[in-house]
Amino acid sequence: MKLLFALCFLAAASSATAQVYKCPDATGKLQFQQTPCVGSSGSKVEVRPASGPDPTKAALSPAAAPGSGGEKKSFSDTLADERMQRExxxxxxxxxxxxxxxxxxxxxxxxxxxxxxxxxxxxxxxxxxxxxxxxxxxxxxxxxxxxxxxxxxxxxxxxxxxxxxxxxxxxx
Structure with a gap:
């Protein structure tokens, strides 16, 4: 379990362009690695920064730019706006x-x-x-x-x- 946590932490801390694969080992436990799994039993994991969406993808999409009107507010953002209005x-x-x-x-x-x-x-x-x-x-x-x-x-x-x-x- 500690190994899984450490691997997830390292995967999240690595750059957004790093590729992470989720592969079952011989005992059936999941392992995370940077190389594709042997065989077709594994899957690729999308790694995003902890602070939000991938900034490289956001730069490519003009609709996702803040204030452009293309994004939809999250529920917590809506609640925060309403709280500020009440305050x-x-x-x-x-x-x-x-x-x-x-x-x-x-x-x-x-x-x-x-x-x-x-x-x-x-x-x-x-x-x-x-x-x-x-x-x-x-x-x-x-x-x-x-x-x-x-x-x-x-x-x-x-x-x-x-x-x-x-x-x-x-x-x-």
Whole structure:
């Protein structure tokens, strides 16, 4: 069994142009060799690289070139494409939710800051406090605007990616 494994490994590791023959020996066990079998009891084995089809044959066939439209996707490639579409859809929707959360958090922050003006006295100290609160509101609004616009840019980028490469909602 170890000999069979070693021969198979050597056959796979050899170049794609090497010829391998499967021949039964006197006891009926299969032997692999590079020379044709004695008699007509053996058969030739097609050796392909472990990483895919024979690159020399692929170069001869223009229909088999990737992206030429002549190949049919394997089931695992189709599943991988669908998984990527679902992942893009999830990323896009997570980005949309994050942008909405940013907007809501900014609005709540502005309301909380604005509510402090109600407790200001109607005097010079109150006016100074209101001016400080207005400056704080402006700074918070600028910070929020930057965060929300960053989240919106991410949504736009992911939406463009979905439009270009396709998106699919999970479960569809």
């Amino acid at each position: 893009r859809w999830v990323k896009l929707n997570d980005a949309k939710l994050d942008a909405d959360r940013q907007r809501v958090a900014c609005e709540e922050q502005q309301r909380a800051i604005a509510s402090r003006t109600a407790s200001s006295n109607n005097n010079l100290a109150g006016a100074t406090r209101n001016q400080a609160i207005a400056s704080e509101m402006q700074a918070a609004a600028t910070t929020c605007q930057n965060r929300v616009s960053g989240a919106d840019r991410l949504v736009d980028r992911l939406q463009a990616e979905c439009d270009r490469q396709g998106c699919r909602a999970p479960g569809t």
